[in-house]
Amino acid sequence: MTRRFALSVFAMFVLAMSLMANELTLEHVTNAKGDGPDGKGNTADDTWQFWFELAHKPKHFERLATYSTSIPKAGIPKKVRGPIASMLPNPADTEGWIFHRDWDGRFEGVWGDRKAKQIIAYPYVEKTFHGAVAITWKVPKDAKYDISGGLTDIQVQPEFKQHDGIDWLLEIAEQGKPLKQLANGGPIGDGNGRPDSGKFSAKNVQASKGQLIRLVIHPRKWWGSDMTRIDSFRIESAE
Ligand SMILES: [Ca+2]
Numbered sequence: 688m689t690r691r692f693a694l695s696v697f698a699m700f701v702l703a704m705s706l707m708a709n710e711l712t713l714e715h716v717t718n719a720k721g722d723g724p725d726g727k728g729n730t731a732d733d734t735w736q737f738w739f740e741l742a743h744k745p746k747h748f749e750r751l752a753t754y755s756t757s758i759p760k761a762g763i764p765k766k767v768r769g770p771i772a773s774m775l776p777n778p779a780d781t782e783g784w785i786f787h788r789d790w791d792g793r794f795e796g797v798w799g800d801r802k803a804k805q806i807i808a809y810p811y812v813e814k815t816f817h818g819a820v821a822i823t824w825k826v827p828k829d830a831k832y833d834i835s836g837g838l839t840d841i842q843v844q845p846e847f848k849q850h851d852g853i854d855w856l857l858e859i860a861e862q863g864k865p866l867k868q869l870a871n872g873g874p875i876g877d878g879n880g881r882p883d884s885g886k887f888s889a890k891n892v893q894a895s896k897g898q899l900i901r902l903v904i905h906p907r908k909w910w911g912s913d914m915t916r917i918d919s920f921r922i923e924s925a926e
C-alpha cells in the first residue's frame with residue numbers, strides 16, 4: 688500500500704466517521720469564525736451555536752452575541768465584568784460566547800477552557816428571572832438521530848441553601864423557538880444526596896433539515912453556583 692493510498696483511505700475513514708457522528712468539541716466553542724459561509728461565529732449558518740434564554744419570553748433563546756478571547760480576573764471592560772470573571776477555573780485561558788449589555792455584570796456564557804480542556808456553561812439572572820443557556824446542533828438533513836451526552840455541576844456548594852443544582856432539557860427548536868421537548872432531567876449537583884453528574888439521551892429523534900437539537904442548562908430557582916461542565920454532547924444518525 689502506497690503512503691498516498693493509505694492517506695486517502697484514512698481521509699475517507701475520518702470523513703465517514705464525521706458524517707456518522709457529531710460531537711461538540713472545545714474547538715467548536717472556541718472558534719470565533721464559525722464553520723458557516725459567513726465567516727462569523729455563532730450565527731445561523733454554523734453547526735454548533737450558543738444561546739441564552741430571554742427573560743421576557745421564557746423558553747425562547749437568542750444567540751450569545753459577543754466572543755471573548757480571555758477573561759482576566761478583573762474582567763474585560765465592556766465585555767465580562769462582575770463575579771464570573773473570577774469564578775471561572777482558568778479565566779485567562781477561557782474563550783467563548785457571552786452576552787453583553789452595559790448595565791450589568793453578567794454571568795451567562797458558554798466557554799472553552801483550554802487549560803483544563805473543558806467546555807463550561809453558566810446560566811444567569813436578570814432581576815428576578817433565572818435564565819438558562821443552551822447549545823444547539825444544526826440538523827443537516829431530514830433523518831432520525833440518536834442524541835447522548837453528559838454534564839456535571841462543577842461548582843458544588845450545598846452549604847448555601849439557595850444553591851440547588853441545575854436541570855437539563857433536550858429539545859428540537861427552530862431558531863430560538865421551542866418546537867418539541869425530547870427529554871429532561873435533573874436536578875444534578877449541590878448536595879441533597881444528588882449526583883454531581885448526569886447523562887442525557889434521546890433515541891430515534893425525527894428532525895428536519897435546518898432545525899436545531901438543543902441542550903438547555905437551566906438554573907432552576909436560583910442561578911448562583913450553577914457553573915456546569917458539558918462532559919459530552921453527541922449526535923449520531925439513527926438510520
Ligand atoms: Ca457563521
Ligand SMILES: [Ca+2]
Binds near residue numbers: 850
Ligand atoms: Ca452548583
